[in-house]
Amino acid sequence: MNFVIGVFDLFAYTIPGALYVAFFGYLGAKLHILTAASVGGVPTVVLVVVIVVLSFLLGYLAYPLGEALERIVPRRRNRDAAQDFVRRMPAAKDRPFLKENPHLLLCALQLHDKEVAADVTRLRASGLMVRNCAPPLLFGAIAAIVEIFAGKHPFVAAVVAVLLLFSSLTLVSQGRKLGLWAGMKTFELCFWLPEIDEKLAAGIVSGKGD
Numbered sequence: 001m002n003f004v005i006g007v008f009d010l011f012a013y014t015i016p017g018a019l020y021v022a023f024f025g026y027l028g029a030k031l032h033i034l035t036a037a038s039v040g041g042v043p044t045v046v047l048v049v050v051i052v053v054l055s056f057l058l059g060y061l062a063y064p065l066g067e068a069l070e071r072i073v074p075r076r077r078n079r080d081a082a083q084d085f086v087r088r089m090p091a092a093k094d095r096p097f098l099k100e101n102p103h104l105l106l107c108a109l110q111l112h113d114k115e116v117a118a119d120v121t122r123l124r125a126s127g128l129m130v131r132n133c134a135p136p137l138l139f140g141a142i143a144a145i146v147e148i149f150a151g152k153h154p155f156v157a158a159v160v161a162v163l164l165l166f167s168s169l170t171l172v173s174q175g176r177k178l179g180l181w182a183g184m185k186t187f188e189l190c191f192w193l194p195e196i197d198e199k200l201a202a203g204i205v206s207g208k209g210d
Helices: 007-030 036-040 044-061 063-072 081-088 102-112 114-132 134-150 154-191 196-209
Strands: none
Touching: 007 044, 007 063, 007 114, 007 134, 044 063, 063 114, 063 134, 063 154, 081 154, 102 114, 102 154, 102 196, 114 134, 114 154, 134 154
16 A cells, blocks of 8 residues: 655645644653653554654644634735736736636646646645644643743743744744745746636636526
């Protein structure tokens, strides 16, 4: 049986999920549920497979937490990919494709050239990975705050808490930036896509006719 994780799954789910695995492993060790003896008795190959599968599942299940945290963290400014693209490329101002959803345009790019569309997919996946890594770091900051009062090294715990909290908020901001870049990249590539405006117009007309 082959177990294959794609680039999007790796970035959007598995890598953030690995942070959740690390966090729960830390809790298990603190609560003496996980010990070096119990983990050391598992064959290496089995342990790696279990960690990868758990990372993917936890990353998938915790995906809504990344969305929720992105909505909660205030934005310094609202930026729109289409508006930023028009600002850089005024000649595209009246092009119909700018009014379409970037996800629909990405599908058009994938049909036209999968290798070109892969650049947008990688940016989207990177943005989701960065954003989805923020919640486990926030949980780590909360655990560090608890360690300030319950642990033996309160100063170290305080420094770790500040670093993790700052990193969590920064990751949300950087995830938004990568998402914006993915949207702009989509519009930039669609600008050169042959007959995209005509195809979109034909699709809209045929849809109204139904």
